[in-house]
Amino acid sequence: MTARRFQGGRLVIASHNAGKVREIGELLAPFGTEVVSAGALGLPEPEETGDTFVANAELKARAAAAASGLPSLADDSGLAVNALAGAPGIYSARWAGQAKDFAFAMAKVQSALGEEKDRSARFVCALALAWPDGHCETFEGVVEGDIVWPPKGENGFGYDPIFLPKDGILTFGEMDAAAKHAISHRADAFTKLVAACFGVGN
Ligand SMILES: O=c1nc[nH]c2c1ncn2[C@H]1C[C@H](O)[C@@H](COP(=O)(O)OP(=O)(O)OP(=O)(O)O)O1
Numbered sequence: 001m002t003a004r005r006f007q008g009g010r011l012v013i014a015s016h017n018a019g020k021v022r023e024i025g026e027l028l029a030p031f032g033t034e035v036v037s038a039g040a041l042g043l044p045e046p047e048e049t050g051d052t053f054v055a056n057a058e059l060k061a062r063a064a065a066a067a068s069g070l071p072s073l074a075d076d077s078g079l080a081v082n083a084l085a086g087a088p089g090i091y092s093a094r095w096a097g098q099a100k101d102f103a104f105a106m107a108k109v110q111s112a113l114g115e116e117k118d119r120s121a122r123f124v125c126a127l128a129l130a131w132p133d134g135h136c137e138t139f140e141g142v143v144e145g146d147i148v149w150p151p152k153g154e155n156g157f158g159y160d161p162i163f164l165p166k167d168g169i170l171t172f173g174e175m176d177a178a179a180k181h182a183i184s185h186r187a188d189a190f191t192k193l194v195a196a197c198f199g200v201g202n
């Protein structure tokens, strides 16, 4: 099955996370797509009742497309730590609580790991592009790495200061945007989305 192509016009970024909205804008910049965020349109933040990243991305994209009447792109992502059986996983945002306190969420990851030797983890990103008629395309990306402590760097968002990508020397929190986009889970998912829905001749 070939994917449905994005035909141009306005695209809703169906996220209420400013860090994500910024990164998605940077990743879409080369395509000249006119974007508007869910927040700017005053769209509600749907409850994330899915039990996978893909299910939650689909649910957010479909809700935004139905409410706005525009194609909508959602991102559901998170940090999965191997020694914690994949936690916080789809609960990554919820670990930061109502206050969205990621210093607290990062400390929770570190204390859950304790003396554990296996600090391997991955960031996962599911992207869903939904149209107002209910059609939806989904893509997944991943980046492998390790949890480090203490947190390092002021760049990025969320758990970036404790994520050291495999074979890297800087955490995502220390990298500039371009360096993160060269390897991130979000950029990996984007490459697949672009090839399927924005590419020439499919
Ligand atoms: O590149 C990343 N660098 C650091 N942390 C990250 C990243 N990508 C996801 N994360 C963490 C933090 C985020 O809060 C959570 C996603 O949770 P998730 O529900 O998908 O997003 P969200 O609630 O923050 O915004 P929204 O649902 O409106 O898009 O995983």
Ligand SMILES: [Mg+2]
Binding pocket: 048, 093
């Ligand atoms: Mg969310």
